[in-house]
Amino acid sequence: MVFRKKEFKIAESASVRLVKNTISVILVVYTFITLFLFGNTILSSFKEKQELINNTIGIPKRFTLENYRTLLVEKDFLRYFFNSFFLVFLSLFLLLLVASMAAYGLSSFKFRGNSVLQTYFLIGLMFPIQLGILPLFIMLTRLHLNNTIPGLALLYAANMSFPLLVFSKFFRGIPTSLSESARIDGAGEFRVFLSIIIPMSKPVLFTMGLINFVTIWNDFYMPLVFLTKNSVRTLTLAVYTFMANFLANWHLVFAAVVVALLPVIIVFFRFSDQIVSGLTGGAVKE
Amino acid sequence: MKKSKKYIAFIAPAFILYTVFMIIPILFAMYYSFFNWNGIGDMVFIGLNNFKRLLTEPRMSRIFFNALSNNFVYLLCVMVLITPIQLFFAYVLNIKIRAHKYLQLMLFLPYVVSTSIVGFFATLMFDPNIGVLNSILSSLGLEESAWLGNPDLSFKIFVGVVIWQCIGSGMMIFYANMKEIPDSLIEASIIDGAGELRKFFNVVLPQLTSSLSTNITLSVIFALTMFDIPFMLGGPQGGVNNTIDFVNMVFYRYAFGGAYFGETSLGFGSSISVTMFLIILTMSMLVKALLKKVKIDY
Numbered sequence A: 001m002v003f004r005k006k007e008f009k010i011a012e013s014a015s016v017r018l019v020k021n022t023i024s025v026i027l028v029v030y031t032f033i034t035l036f037l038f039g040n041t042i043l044s045s046f047k048e049k050q051e052l053i054n055n056t057i058g059i060p061k062r063f064t065l066e067n068y069r070t071l072l073v074e075k076d077f078l079r080y081f082f083n084s085f086f087l088v089f090l091s092l093f094l095l096l097l098v099a100s101m102a103a104y105g106l107s108s109f110k111f112r113g114n115s116v117l118q119t120y121f122l123i124g125l126m127f128p129i130q131l132g133i134l135p136l137f138i139m140l141t142r143l144h145l146n147n148t149i150p151g152l153a154l155l156y157a158a159n160m161s162f163p164l165l166v167f168s169k170f171f172r173g174i175p176t177s178l179s180e181s182a183r184i185d186g187a188g189e190f191r192v193f194l195s196i197i198i199p200m201s202k203p204v205l206f207t208m209g210l211i212n213f214v215t216i217w218n219d220f221y222m223p224l225v226f227l228t229k230n231s232v233r234t235l236t237l238a239v240y241t242f243m244a245n246f247l248a249n250w251h252l253v254f255a256a257v258v259v260a261l262l263p264v265i266i267v268f269f270r271f272s273d274q275i276v277s278g279l280t281g282g283a284v285k286e
Numbered sequence B: 001m002k003k004s005k006k007y008i009a010f011i012a013p014a015f016i017l018y019t020v021f022m023i024i025p026i027l028f029a030m031y032y033s034f035f036n037w038n039g040i041g042d043m044v045f046i047g048l049n050n051f052k053r054l055l056t057e058p059r060m061s062r063i064f065f066n067a068l069s070n071n072f073v074y075l076l077c078v079m080v081l082i083t084p085i086q087l088f089f090a091y092v093l094n095i096k097i098r099a100h101k102y103l104q105l106m107l108f109l110p111y112v113v114s115t116s117i118v119g120f121f122a123t124l125m126f127d128p129n130i131g132v133l134n135s136i137l138s139s140l141g142l143e144e145s146a147w148l149g150n151p152d153l154s155f156k157i158f159v160g161v162v163i164w165q166c167i168g169s170g171m172m173i174f175y176a177n178m179k180e181i182p183d184s185l186i187e188a189s190i191i192d193g194a195g196e197l198r199k200f201f202n203v204v205l206p207q208l209t210s211s212l213s214t215n216i217t218l219s220v221i222f223a224l225t226m227f228d229i230p231f232m233l234g235g236p237q238g239g240v241n242n243t244i245d246f247v248n249m250v251f252y253r254y255a256f257g258g259a260y261f262g263e264t265s266l267g268f269g270s271s272i273s274v275t276m277f278l279i280i281l282t283m284s285m286l287v288k289a290l291l292k293k294v295k296i297d298y
Helices: A005-011 A014-044 A049-054 A066-074 A077-108 A114-126 A129-142 A149-158 A161-173 A177-184 A189-200 A202-218 A221-226 A235-244 A246-280 B007-032 B049-056 B058-094 B100-112 B115-126 B132-139 B154-179 B183-191 B196-224 B228-234 B247-256 B266-297
Strands: none
Touching: A014 A246, A014 B058, A014 B100, A014 B115, A049 A246, A066 A077, A066 A246, A077 A114, A077 A149, A077 A161, A077 A189, A077 A202, A077 A235, A077 A246, A077 B007, A114 A161, A114 B007, A129 A149, A129 A221, A129 B007, A129 B247, A129 B266, A149 A221, A149 B007, A161 A202, A177 A189, A189 A202, A189 B007, A202 A235, A202 A246, A202 B100, A221 A235, A235 A246, A235 B115, A246 B100, A246 B115, A246 B154, B007 B266, B049 B058, B049 B266, B058 B100, B058 B154, B058 B196, B058 B247, B100 B154, B115 B132, B115 B154, B115 B228, B154 B196, B154 B228, B196 B266, B228 B247, B247 B266
16 A cells, blocks of 8 residues: 555644654754854854953844954964864875775775785774874874974874775775776776776765864864964864963953854855765765 | 786875874884883883773772773763664654754754864853853842852763764764665554554664664764863863763873873873773674674564
8 A cells, every 4th residue: 555645644643743843842942052052152252342241141232343353363363273274174185085095996906915904994993093192192293293284184194994994885886887998098097096986986085075174173182182382273272272261361262163163164054964974974874 | 806016006105104193103002001101211111010000009090990980971871861862863853843954953063063162162151150051040049050160060061061062973873874764664654553652663773773883883982082071171180079080081181291290101191091992992892792682683
């Protein structure tokens, strides 16, 4: 028997509907916490210093951009913003390039030790990042890469097990006929990789890029350990150091939070579906 | 698959990067844990003494086991509270309750909020002097609370904050899995007259083994490596009376914070992270074995 969706809706009893609506209401109220936190932070970032002391909640009496000006010009937040961007893009570039190349090498060439290598690259999933952090700290210091953004980018790129796994799975699903015909036309392996495999893998590269963007942009632990100098500080770290003395900076903290939130919020509302598929990484689809 | 030597050029960069910055540091951490070393002077081999001190010296072991028990209490919260909430939210999104599109976005949104901003939001809400909650309480004429400064409340607030921030990702993993359950399966159970609850346990849950194992494995690792949020809420010492201290914070203090008799001890710090790794390894193997058993049962 085939029922259409609509007929079920009618069959739904009044009590089930009541329960469903109650749950909706409770959850909507629950999400107002989030709305309040975001909304109030944005509104308060436009308040004058004097007003903020007495009035943390609500609409500003007079809108001012003074907080943003002070923050970006006098408090170096423009630099922190640039640091965060530089760190994220350098890490993503390295991570995606190196992991996709290795995934291609592992998934389309036959050689001795291939499966051993695949397992080797997966070991990283087992270890918490904190385990190696002390030796890494010593290593980076000796290489004069501690307190540098490229140094930390190398560490993020080295944590490649998950993207490598996802890419390998994806590359195995690409039909070989296309690359075969390109090879017959005389294309070398790198040509095949760059002009056939990469264009076909744009969606999966993009989703992996997205979730790593969010993770690295927001990361606190690694910058806390590896970027202690003021000149290389990332935004999340800057917000934290600001908070440590929040009473003195109270009027600026709101604007600082807005600046740090803005890029990820834009990415979130534009690409939330892709973030989810990046999170599941094809694991659910098995 | 092709036979060619070209694969070396493709794999070599990743292999070098991964080996140098991922695998070798791990091996070195294990190596250091057998030494007494402050990072500059001589390394003195002391066998298992670091571990012995961590687990048996009264002052040290009290700090360590307090933190470890917090990790496990939190893990318990994950199992009995957080995972069920994630499942429940995913399920109500999946049956398309009113406003489910809005709810999906709003429940998932905190996932992209950095933990330092979570720390700011917590100050905004819970700070005894300027926090929203105390101003509400005082305007109602009620007694104000110390919130995170109150050792009886701090762990509960911590769990609440984690729920607010971290529930979205697991929820979305469940939700994505639920969407793949064929409608016909759920519809069949409606025809049978199954209630929502029975439908959930008999029809939906058995289909969720892949997302359950993903989520449980991820949250075991997350629980045992907990750092950011308690650090934000309670500072490096883990709050009043170390009520929200976790092993990873103990490690941070001894490795980078000079908490080891006023100096940094890399050997001792390594022994903390190695111990933690062994616990994580044991737990993940346990979870794996358990999940396998459950799968066979279905």
